Amino acid sequence: MKETLSNANFPRDSEGRVYHLGIRHGEVANRILTVGDHARAKAIARWLDTEDEAGAPVFVNHSHRGFLTITGRYKGIPVTIMAIGMGNCMMDFFVRETRAVTTGTLAIIRFGSCGSLSANAPAGTVVVPRGGYCIRKNLEYFVKEENRLSKGPVEPYLISGVFDADKEISQILVQELETAMAPITGKHGVGGVVANGLNADGCSFYSSQGRKDPAFWDDNENVIQQSMEAHPDTVSLEMETSMLFHLAECAREPNPIRAAGCMQVFADRVSNGFIHPDTVAILEPTVGKSVLETLIKVQVDNEMSAEGTVWE
Numbered sequence: 207m208k209e210t211l212s213n214a215n216f217p218r219d220s221e222g223r224v225y226h227l228g229i230r231h232g233e234v235a236n237r238i239l240t241v242g243d244h245a246r247a248k249a250i251a252r253w254l255d256t257e258d259e260a261g262a263p264v265f266v267n268h269s270h271r272g273f274l275t276i277t278g279r280y281k282g283i284p285v286t287i288m289a290i291g292m293g294n295c296m297m298d299f300f301v302r303e304t305r306a307v308t309t310g311t312l313a314i315i316r317f318g319s320c321g322s323l324s325a326n327a328p329a330g331t332v333v334v335p336r337g338g339y340c341i342r343k344n345l346e347y348f349v350k351e352e353n354r355l356s357k358g359p360v361e362p363y364l365i366s367g368v369f370d371a372d373k374e375i376s377q378i379l380v381q382e383l384e385t386a387m388a389p390i391t392g393k394h395g396v397g398g399v400v401a402n403g404l405n406a407d408g409c410s411f412y413s414s415q416g417r418k419d420p421a422f423w424d425d426n427e428n429v430i431q432q433s434m435e436a437h438p439d440t441v442s443l444e445m446e447t448s449m450l451f452h453l454a455e456c457a458r459e460p461n462p463i464r465a466a467g468c469m470q471v472f473a474d475r476v477s478n479g480f481i482h483p484d485t486v487a488i489l490e491p492t493v494g495k496s497v498l499e500t501l502i503k504v505q506v507d508n509e510m511s512a513e514g515t516v517w518e
């Protein structure tokens with residue numbers, strides 16, 4: 207750690223940068239596309255308006271904790287593309303620290319990859335969930351009997367209820383995706399858009415997503431079946447989108463967060479199929495552009511003015 211920080215409750219450096227994202231007010235826009243993978247963020251950033259002859263966006267920052275922030279304009283409107291890595295924890299850092307350096311409504315769309323639990327969503331399709339829930343390994347179950355706090359029986363996995371996606375953003379997103387994907391659907395392994403189902407976030411890629419790992423005690427033979435019984439319209443399984451919906455629902459006035467998501471199906475857990483890299487090469491730029499188109503069409507209340515920002 208090189209910087210001098212203040213406020214142990216919400217650490218910032220002397221110039222107001224939040225500790226893990228490494229950004230301050232004026233460096234991130236109200237309209238945000240978030241991904242896991244840095245390469246995906248950089249590829250989508252090629253759609254941004256060019257600011258100089260080299261085609262560079264307005265602002266790029268790599269934080270010491272693995273967050274990549276790219277801020278610029280798309281068709282004249284300020285947008286940020288942020289790569290956050292993987293898991294609920296990174297989504298929590300991203301949403302809270304972004305909220306801390308912005309004002310007004312935030313419109314956030316995650317564009318990720320996922321596994322599919324539905325025969326209707328084979329590899330190469332794009333899922334737009336109406337909501338999401340979380341599957342958590344219940345650590346208490348795995349505590350040695352004599353060390354447990356719980357007196358009664360405990361389940362190995364906890365499955366939450368549903369956190370809703372923003373309806374208006376999701377509707378626009380589906381329209382944009384259907385229009386943009388129409389010319390490529392059915393070709394090169396690209397499927398259609400599957401909307402209105404549910405996403406499940408696992409707290410692990412392995413245990414809570416029902417993968418068998420003989421090297422560890424997971425007791426996860428029934429976790430997928432248990433999830434499908436609780437939420438029969440589950441389509442996708444990944445690690446961030448339901449957390450985004452949850453945090454958006456927890457955001458307090460006067461600064462709401464509106465959130466939606468879309469995921470390319472990389473792994474089909476029903477038929478054990480996998481997406482081909484050539485399909486990703488076609489699908490990813492199309493979906494990325496559709497998300498940017500959606501973001502600039504969304505109503506954002508109290509959007510920050512350009513004064514004092516990197517997009518001024």
Ligand code: R1P
Pocket residue numbers: 241242243291292293317318319320411444445446
């Ligand atoms: C696992 O390989 C990662 O891929 C999925 C999962 O949610 C998890 O983060 O999403 P991204 O492709 O957006 O990282």
